[in-house]
Amino acid sequence: MNATMRREIDEQVKLLPELQPRLAEAADGLPRACGRILAGGCGDSAFAPQALQAVCRAMNLPLEAKTSMDIACFTPLTDTDTVVLSSISGGTKRTVEAASAARAAGARVIAITCHGDSALADVATRTVVLPFTPLSRKTPHTLDYTITLLSIAEVLRSQAGLADTALAPATSDLGMLLRGAKERVGRISEDHRPEGKLIILGADGDLGTANYTAAKFHEAGGLVTFCAETENFVHGMNFMLDPEDTLVVLGSTEAAVRRGRSVVNAFSSLCRTYLLTTETGHAAPDVILRRVFQLTFMVQELCLAVSDKLGLSLEAPRAGRPRGAEHLEAQTRAMAS
Template identity: 60%
Template sequence: MNEMMRREIETQANLLPKLQPTLAELADTLPRMAGRIYAGGCGDSAFAPQALQDVFRSLGVEIISKTSMELSSYTRFQPSDTVLLSSISGGTKRTVEAANAARERGADVVAITCNGESALAQAATSTLEMPFKPLSRKTPHTLDYAVTLLATAEIARSHGGFEASTLASALSDLDKVLAAAEERANQIAEDHSPEGKVIFLGSDCDLGTANYAAAKLHEAGGLTSFAAETENFVHGMNFMLEPQDMLAILASTEAGIRRGQTVADAFSPLCATHILENEKSIPKPANALSLLLGTTFTVQFLCLKIADKMGLHLEEPRAGRPRGSQHAAAQSAAMGF
């Protein structure tokens, strides 16, 4: 069951190392960024720059993560600003609106997309066209998210003045990283109850991955899942925990691991609790990207394992659950305006 999602996850091990030199070269051809640097999009494209915050820091680059709606409606751009906007199709309406809003105020816009002829590319100042085609857009998105992570990281790497090979070591032995991620996901999935909620916690960059993780379960048939900042969770949200729920705490920074373990210990008597730590001895900044990919692969596999366990058919509308066609129609209508 769900062979397509598994195929997309496993393809990452071969495709990411193959794409890295090309993405690095494309990033190096982009105009030099200046002023404040924003990055965002909708859905996964909003989560990606948030999840990359530790990678950005390791490169000495400050990038402000915002959603497309925040950028298009609530951001006061200056002519010196640069805005990175990602969309696989390049047709996401709010993201195109964000590009137009930034351009109207004189800011530069870099489109990160698979479609160089798209509305987003046409609205942008320059474009990084990702040289790959998603295998599927019906299953919870995995491969295209990882490529967006890498493309955005390469733009930051180039801006920081690092060599084109700087991030390459983060992509070595991805087969082993995937295998370890699947094993970890198997352990976590054993504690999943179809009647329960899954709550992902994280701080800073890990909150971006927690948002991505919750979104995968939303895409997998509308399963009940939430994402929250680790510290903020204990100020009231914790009262929603029930015995059938599962708490998954993502932690890849020193502060995140320290606080995450405390929170995990505190709530383990109430429900199944897991802390996803990832540590590797790869020099920075490749280390930060490696940690991010390890956590990303784990939550991708966790989504797949839960879907298989529940008998969900991920390529069907709402994964085969009731009223799938109505949900798909409502989503399409909302996105179209």
Template identity: 45%
Template sequence: MRREIAAQAGILADCLEPLSARIGGIARPEGWIMAGGCGDSAFAPAALKGFFDAIGIQLEATTSMQLAGFTRYIAGDAVVLSSISGNTRRTVEAAHVARASGAHVVAVTCGKTSALAKEADDVVVLPFTPISRVTPHTLDYLVTVEALAVMGLHWIGEGTDPLIELFALMPRWSEAARDFAEDAVSAMDPAGKIFLLGGGPDLATAGYGAAKFHEAGGIPAIAAETENFIHGMNFMAEPPDSLFAIATAPLSIRRGAEVAANFRSFLTSTALIEPEPLDRGPFEPGGWQSALAALLSTTLKVQHLCLAYADRFGLDVTAPRAGRDFGAQHAEIQARIMAM
């Protein structure tokens, strides 16, 4: 996991040119655009909402299950489905249902000959090889984010050169994220739950962050909207727990700060997870570069938070439930259900 996090900036930069070439032939859809997948592949388009809003593309981020069984398609719709393997069962089903209904399907995958690729009208083969698929996914997630962002920029006729400048900032952001995470986990109690809060696209980043703790060892981590948390979910919070509010937008920052401050005397640890300051220069406040920079730097913080937690409490992130009781049973049940 540590090696994946460290490799991300370089691999994202290396992927940029081949991604631009592979996406260059995909025309902008005329109708409604939906994007999703399972797990991280569902979080990625949702976390990019601020970016897509900034470039003027209305995109509905959803899940493979929603797309497979609960979506009505009309001619001209487009569905972008992501799966690193290309064989995620529900995502393949979503592609089949969407295409059979007349929607245009774009697959984003490492699996050039995968089941998902075979169901798609266009295929974007991600130009990298995953470092690991047995630790909490970091690199795979951000390459998916990059591919979706490049696709959006292509659809509005915008060049990708500013992405090079953003990726160049990632090592500095990663150092800041590591410092933040090490400080945060020093006060955390392993007996406590972890609440990750956010609003809008920050809620998707909170969901991604919670998933990293689940993958790292079945750690009780709960993602929720910042506002909804204080409408009942707050009664689950107990003194050993920790609370982190992911905050990249004005409302998320204001409300996240209020919630964190009010729980500070009650919970073991509370903090805001905010983006690192961006030297404005060519980056327009409120523009797509700023939105993407905020997503990248906060994502690095939740990645480092999970890694620092695993280091401090001695979790073997390569083993189901970090080697604790019932890991094998969970892994067997998961494999069986995912194959159904």
């Protein structure tokens, strides 16, 4: 039903390996950071650095993942800091403000955007121009997000002093990952009940992927979806569970899978519970990045499957649900303010 989102998801298999060498080359042209590295943006551009935390640890590169508002308003910066800010359009107001605040503090700003002539690029010290054109900005974002993930990962890889091919294996044979992802979430989408809530849990970098998941369901017509850190969920939020709800825990590390399994088992008598995992264990940065892609593919497929099941028209405002135009107008006003 939602052919555009289907096409975007499938296009990742082709575009990610094609763009990796070009993004690596662009990243290697950037100056090396001499202090802290912070990365962020709004929406998906904030979730991507969160999702890359384990990748950064594998590269021995500390990273502070922030939102644009956090950087613009609440984070003290110095002239030794490097701030990586992502925006597909390059015009996201709060992200441009974050870049301006960072530059005013003397920090170096690296912009990641599709538009080298954008407001964000104008403020930034250096810009990585993403070498692709988004297929659509109306459906829950899929291709845009994974390219943002890869571009940020390449910038961080270069800052860590690793070779330009270090992350290339992460983008190999993505078709296999995508096929497996669709199979893994089939039962969850079939069991999902529209009158219930969807709760997505994750820990460490998986919390970034969980935040991304919730955002996709919000974009899919405002489906009621909540996101939380796996451990924090069991300290009060668990009381919101009802029999018609679906609880999904994400896990790509041994600790996350271990805790996720115990949480799924504990609440299985209250609602439908599922554990979505990848392989775990210590690994090189490219292997960990591949796990991030794998989990991301799973939740993209889940969002599309549920949307198709519910008959949602994802390219329409609020996916065709009532008052879509009013919601879109209110969002536009809020983003511009």
